[in-house]
Amino acid sequence: MNRTGKIVVLLKGYPRLSETFIAQELLGLERAGFELEIVAMRRPTDKKRHPVHDEIRARVSYLPEYLHEEPFRVLKALWTTCRRPGFGKALSSFWKDLRRDFSRNRFRRFGQAAVLVAEWPEGGKWLHAHFIHTPASVARYASEISGIPWSISAHAKDIWTSKDWDLAEKLQSADWGVTCTRVGYEKLSSLSGGREVMHLSYHGLDLDRFPHFDGQRPRRDGSDPADPVRVLSVGRAVKKKGYDVLLKAFARLPASLHWQFTHIGGGDELASLKALAGELGISDQITWKGSMDQRDVLAHYHESDLFALACRITVDGDRDGLPNVLVEAASQRLVAVSTTVSGISELFVDGENALLVESEDPEALAGALQRVMTDPDLRERLGAAAEARVRKDFDHHNSIHDLDRLFRGAWARRGI
Numbered sequence: 001m002n003r004t005g006k007i008v009v010l011l012k013g014y015p016r017l018s019e020t021f022i023a024q025e026l027l028g029l030e031r032a033g034f035e036l037e038i039v040a041m042r043r044p045t046d047k048k049r050h051p052v053h054d055e056i057r058a059r060v061s062y063l064p065e066y067l068h069e070e071p072f073r074v075l076k077a078l079w080t081t082c083r084r085p086g087f088g089k090a091l092s093s094f095w096k097d098l099r100r101d102f103s104r105n106r107f108r109r110f111g112q113a114a115v116l117v118a119e120w121p122e123g124g125k126w127l128h129a130h131f132i133h134t135p136a137s138v139a140r141y142a143s144e145i146s147g148i149p150w151s152i153s154a155h156a157k158d159i160w161t162s163k164d165w166d167l168a169e170k171l172q173s174a175d176w177g178v179t180c181t182r183v184g185y186e187k188l189s190s191l192s193g194g195r196e197v198m199h200l201s202y203h204g205l206d207l208d209r210f211p212h213f214d215g216q217r218p219r220r221d222g223s224d225p226a227d228p229v230r231v232l233s234v235g236r237a238v239k240k241k242g243y244d245v246l247l248k249a250f251a252r253l254p255a256s257l258h259w260q261f262t263h264i265g266g267g268d269e270l271a272s273l274k275a276l277a278g279e280l281g282i283s284d285q286i287t288w289k290g291s292m293d294q295r296d297v298l299a300h301y302h303e304s305d306l307f308a309l310a311c312r313i314t315v316d317g318d319r320d321g322l323p324n325v326l327v328e329a330a331s332q333r334l335v336a337v338s339t340t341v342s343g344i345s346e347l348f349v350d351g352e353n354a355l356l357v358e359s360e361d362p363e364a365l366a367g368a369l370q371r372v373m374t375d376p377d378l379r380e381r382l383g384a385a386a387e388a389r390v391r392k393d394f395d396h397h398n399s400i401h402d403l404d405r406l407f408r409g410a411w412a413r414r415g416i
Helices: 017-031 051-055 071-081 087-100 104-118 134-144 164-173 180-191 243-251 270-280 294-303 322-332 360-372 376-393 397-413
Strands: 006-011 035-040 057-064 125-130 150-154 176-179 199-200 231-236 261-263 286-290 305-307 338-339 355-357
Touching: 006 017, 006 134, 017 051, 017 397, 035 125, 051 176, 071 104, 087 104, 087 164, 104 134, 104 294, 125 134, 125 180, 125 397, 134 150, 150 322, 150 397, 176 180, 176 397, 180 199, 180 305, 231 360, 243 261, 243 360, 261 294, 261 338, 270 286, 294 322, 305 322, 305 360, 322 338, 322 376, 338 360, 355 360, 360 376
Parallel strands: 006 035, 006 125, 035 057, 125 150, 150 176, 176 199, 231 261, 231 305, 261 286, 305 338, 338 355
Antiparallel strands: none
């Protein structure tokens, strides 16, 4: 079944291990009957890929990542599109943006938009961009050149590191948008100029891939040096994840409390974090696994006693929305110790289904970690409550229903 026209989905990079929520959404839309074509602004850099990527049927193509690498392709696209009725409008928007953001990146986005329009996938009736920063810039210019309507999925960093003027003008141009946390929804709605363009839709989780875990976790309490409490975290080693704060919290735990920490994920800060662990004297209690696919991550959820993530807001405003790994861990009855940043408090309530502390507070984080490490009953109670919340309110079918409604409503209005 084809819902109507083909949706061209514009992504910053594809496939990416850190963006399972996007891959899950793409597969969900295909299963709901939508025909998709994926256009990415960057080629993949991850050496591995999740099983879900192999299930997505959509054709994938790539725009020139840097214009100077494919000059003839870019020049041909500009020559082709300059005769389009909307080129002048897009060029005017570009010059207006350039005066406020004079950068090579801004030129790159206009060139990529020209290539996207010149090489527009056959049958494409709609353009949908994931992330409201650079992909949405390309989508906006492409929509103005071509007259093809577009929509946005906004997430976290893209919202909080963008200028308000940039967000506001994209919200005036887009037909509709969705975002995955209430705090993000409120921020974007305040910039929409009175248009009811934004909608709140949590990504949720494909619960078929994360079925209920029936296993019984050992009742470790940190008293046995031969059987330490197992702490897990999954996430890129980047500043907003707060791994330096987490390591400092571990270093504050009493010597009599025995624990082992496993980190899964790549990231630019791995080397500095390993050095910090050495300075803190805790290297022997940490295992750095690097990137892993979803099946291996699921096995680690089952083998662990608790999940920890010390999310923060960085100096440039970057932050997580609601990290998908927290939803995944909760689905496996794994209690989380985390912070109150952004959408985390939209999933968890401190003391009811997780333990939450303020960010940038290793002392408070250490206290929360010690509390759940030493109390298996507390871990079981909070983990069970977290799983119940996820299975009730964070099923990814809900977000697919939201997108189905938004696409069909827009197409009906526009006669597609």
